[in-house]
Amino acid sequence: VEGFRFSTEIAVRFAETDAQGVAHNAAYLVWFEVARIEYLARFRAGYKGLQADGYEALTTDAHVRYLQPVFFDDRVLIHARCIDIRGARFRYEYVLERDGETVADGSTRHAVVDRVTLKPTRFPGWLAEEIARAEASKD
């Protein structure tokens, strides 16, 4: 998918389906999160490293467009990118693809907070730079 340099794949779990026979709408937010964790795992110690450094990221907004139903055991490729890092805030965009077809897309907004006080705190500079570099890289 154009504009995305990172992707990770999930298989739809049986527990994620519902009585309509498709993946439940809430599962997509879990998959977005799985993609964010994998995305960050490329930078130093990933999200666990950020937690160890005293940070936590809260989700402040989520949007999903469900374009095609997704079924048990489908392999879904989640393209993700982190953009718009400003102060404590940042955003992720996602495109979900099955066999080359876009089946959903969406975005989430987040705020970096201090792990103890839960007060907003600046996005770590080194990570912003590494992400900017990764997103700017030629394929």
Place this chain on the structure above:
Amino acid sequence: VEGFRFSTEIAVRFAETDAQGVAHNAAYLVWFEVARIEYLARFRAGYKGLQADGYEALTTDAHVRYLQPVFFDDRVLIHARCIDIRGARFRYEYVLERDGETVADGSTRHAVVDRVTLKPTRFPGWLAEEIARAEASKD
């Protein structure tokens, strides 16, 4: 909350919390669904009645704004309304309130489909009328 005539209450389950100590962001989409089911339960046989009549409603879009974290065992009042019924499509809006404070809001879009073919089909006329009447009623 102004403009909403229906609400239902949930208690945040321990299973819905995450290691940040707050309700997980995906739980809100489950709560929205609980509110839709309760909303429809006021009209004839509710969602199960619609299924018995051969209908199913797919979720085509979901949006959540997380304004304040919500904790284990919090009582959250979910205000919901069904609006913009057009052809097969309709929309829900939600406001989540804890102790009089708005902690989240959001909306979902849906399409009525034939239960077997999953093809879009017109929103049942009788239900559109009953919802319009309920939403227009004075308190």
Place this chain on the structure above:
Amino acid sequence: VEGFRFSTEIAVRFAETDAQGVAHNAAYLVWFEVARIEYLARFRAGYKGLQADGYEALTTDAHVRYLQPVFFDDRVLIHARCIDIRGARFRYEYVLERDGETVADGSTRHAVVDRVTLKPTRFPGWLAEEIARAEASKD
């Protein structure tokens, strides 16, 4: 159900169903937990009160027998009792009933731990007494 003095009701959520059209097997453990929380809510400040006092209860064992499938929107009565309180350990038993028919039963084992160190600690004496009194009471 004989031998049970406490029960609470849940409605099966659509999100809890799976592509077999029935409630997913993992949902039962969430319902058991909902029942435990409601069970404890009768004593002082409930589970949140225990947390405030510095306790947490870990689940060390869970067993479920699925006797009849349970469907979307079914009302399920969860009978629960807390038994075998010994040192840091205690056990719950459950019977799930729909329209007077037993649809599942099970049990869970737990250990009281210090909330910070996660080390086992004695079950609070006042609560053991109140539970013993509640379980021994005539209806």
Place this chain on the structure above:
Amino acid sequence: VEGFRFSTEIAVRFAETDAQGVAHNAAYLVWFEVARIEYLARFRAGYKGLQADGYEALTTDAHVRYLQPVFFDDRVLIHARCIDIRGARFRYEYVLERDGETVADGSTRHAVVDRVTLKPTRFPGWLAEEIARAEASKD
């Protein structure tokens, strides 16, 4: 782990943790299911193939022993084996391992049913044979 010839790995999702900071007890049943699906994927078209052939497997019993807490992003190796195939019934056993330490174990019982009528039906002979062969194989 002795006696197990199959294993698959999961990473604990953030959504699977709870406010105790550990993986929620219900997540283990989802992981057991993930392991069963992977286990069967080695034989012809896996569980989806069984569904295509008109079968469905219901869970009739589940047991989990939680020995050590499991945390966000932990890699957990799930050892699984299918045993005791008799008529429509069969059983799975599981051992969960993190960094060489057993953190949980458990078992589930199942019944093969006709996908439409949900009536018990004999476990497919070819699959019973292939499983017996796989479980009997030298490493």
